[in-house]
Amino acid sequence: MGGAARMYWLMAVAGFRRWSTYRQAAFAGLVTNIVFGFLRCAVLVTVFEGVSEGSGRVAGYDPAATFMFVWVGQGLINVVLLWGGTELAERVRSGDVAIDLVRPWNLQAALLAEDLGRAAFAVLIRFTVPMAVGLLAFDLRLPSSPLTWAVFAVGTLLAVVVSFGVRFLLNLTAFWLLDWRGTLGVYMAVSAPLAGLIVPIGMFPDWARVAIWCTPFPAMLQAPADLLIERGPAPLLLAHQLGWAVVLLLAGRVVLRRGERTLVVQGG
Amino acid sequence: MADAPVRARLAAYRRLAGAAVRAQLAYPGSFALQCVGQALAQAGDLVAVLVLFGHITAMAGFATHEVLLMYGIAGIAFGLADGVVGQLDGLPTYIRTGALDALLLRPLSALGQLCASDIALRRLGRIATGLVVLVYALVEADITWTAPRIVLAVTAPLTGAVVLSAVWVVACSVCFWVVEGRELANSVTYGSSMFTAYPLGVFGPWLRRLMGFAVPGAFVAYFPTLALLGKPDPLGLPALLQWSSPVVAALAVLVAGGVWRLALRHYQGTGS
Numbered sequence: 402m403g404g405a406a407r408m409y410w411l412m413a414v415a416g417f418r419r420w421s422t423y424r425q426a427a428f429a430g431l432v433t434n435i436v437f438g439f440l441r442c443a444v445l446v447t448v449f450e451g452v453s454e455g456s457g458r459v460a461g462y463d464p465a466a467t468f469m470f471v472w473v474g475q476g477l478i479n480v481v482l483l484w485g486g487t488e489l490a491e492r493v494r495s496g497d498v499a500i501d502l503v504r505p506w507n508l509q510a511a512l513l514a515e516d517l518g519r520a521a522f523a524v525l526i527r528f529t530v531p532m533a534v535g536l537l538a539f540d541l542r543l544p545s546s547p548l549t550w551a552v553f554a555v556g557t558l559l560a561v562v563v564s565f566g567v568r569f570l571l572n573l574t575a576f577w578l579l580d581w582r583g584t585l586g587v588y589m590a591v592s593a594p595l596a597g598l599i600v601p602i603g604m605f606p607d608w609a610r611v612a613i614w615c616t617p618f619p620a621m622l623q624a625p626a627d628l629l630i631e632r633g634p635a636p637l638l639l640a641h642q643l644g645w646a647v648v649l650l651l652a653g654r655v656v657l658r659r660g661e662r663t664l665v666v667q668g669g
Numbered sequence: 670m671a672d673a674p675v676r677a678r679l680a681a682y683r684r685l686a687g688a689a690v691r692a693q694l695a696y697p698g699s700f701a702l703q704c705v706g707q708a709l710a711q712a713g714d715l716v717a718v719l720v721l722f723g724h725i726t727a728m729a730g731f732a733t734h735e736v737l738l739m740y741g742i743a744g745i746a747f748g749l750a751d752g753v754v755g756q757l758d759g760l761p762t763y764i765r766t767g768a769l770d771a772l773l774l775r776p777l778s779a780l781g782q783l784c785a786s787d788i789a790l791r792r793l794g795r796i797a798t799g800l801v802v803l804v805y806a807l808v809e810a811d812i813t814w815t816a817p818r819i820v821l822a823v824t825a826p827l828t829g830a831v832v833l834s835a836v837w838v839v840a841c842s843v844c845f846w847v848v849e850g851r852e853l854a855n856s857v858t859y860g861s862s863m864f865t866a867y868p869l870g871v872f873g874p875w876l877r878r879l880m881g882f883a884v885p886g887a888f889v890a891y892f893p894t895l896a897l898l899g900k901p902d903p904l905g906l907p908a909l910l911q912w913s914s915p916v917v918a919a920l921a922v923l924v925a926g927g928v929w930r931l932a933l934r935h936y937q938g939t940g941s
Binding site for chain 2: 482
């Protein structure tokens, strides 16, 4: 058991080191995240135009909380890899996945460990820098207690696991589909608005809000952001995340088992 | 590089684009889904506009239909630009693998070949979303129709597409210096997609200067919308600007051509 734990730990370290080598790409991505942070702040703050000075709140957000929401969101995009990724799908298509499957490990657990390592590096650069820019340029609502940061850390960890769970399932569709770009395209299109990246889900009309919270998407971004700005009951938000994390990981396990049986590797 | 006659060159581009289109239609189911994905991706800012207008009655001095008019023009313009020059995002791969050398050896412009052979038909989804919203907004918004305004309503999305394409070419030229610069380019290309969909007054002064004029995003949808509505600019900018998008588009193309040629001259290949 100790040996297995050590192996997954090494996978996490490998994930961290692998991503830390793409520095130029990380810098270029940061610039985009920051530009969009400024654009989103400008657009979202128009929601307060009609609100009288005194009350100053829409759906529980005041301008400071809204700005904080935007910058946390911009920081989390690359921690949770909101746009997905197709590495596993490409290994399924090429047949390389056969090698992954015969290794003495649980493939899902190994990839999750690697993804957590990747996310840890993303927190260091892709989360911290946009947050720092937001802090310098805007009046952000900061947590009232240091405990909030700890709760946020747990929420972010769960957000990465939920996002991994969804991405793993999405990649597994390659066992059945020759061309998965269509499914990925639709996922990329719906993940941003449903995760709360474009407008906080609290600002949606009631019917849409309820429907969106029934999906795993808010667990990736809206939930950790709300934990940090102390909006809504933390235990409920964490429970939503934990519930989806368990469901998605179990579903991934079942689907991988079925996919393994359909795999045919061509050639010698 | 010997120049082939215009007709032969056009035929060559047509064959390149035709091959690209056939390749994309090889998996019809996946292609249809990609179009749906693009239509939904374009709808992201539409969701934002509609949700925000659930709480407000005017955004920087513009009513819902007026903002939707802007969004529609911007959406079609971006979809067209993304479909034709958007695949320049793949330029780093051409540079890294040396595939660009092959293009440079042919008697056709490298830019033309890149665009024709990577034309992205799935962007029709984006254009469809923009078109539906534009038609709806044109009907609902209170427009006094005159001949010049009719011409403007039809040409504004096309002019906007030219402006955004020029921006795309300039932004992607950066990849000749910073090979991993694809995402850097995204900040002005996809950034413009968002910026052009909203009234200029939503953004602060330096964002207006940067994304509205240095990157000429204000001329894509904002000024044409003011001209269509016959609305004085809430920011008090000269009325002449409202009809000046075609001139700006022409200037942008000249600048983009110059930057692209400069970048190509800088290209030295990737070694053996």
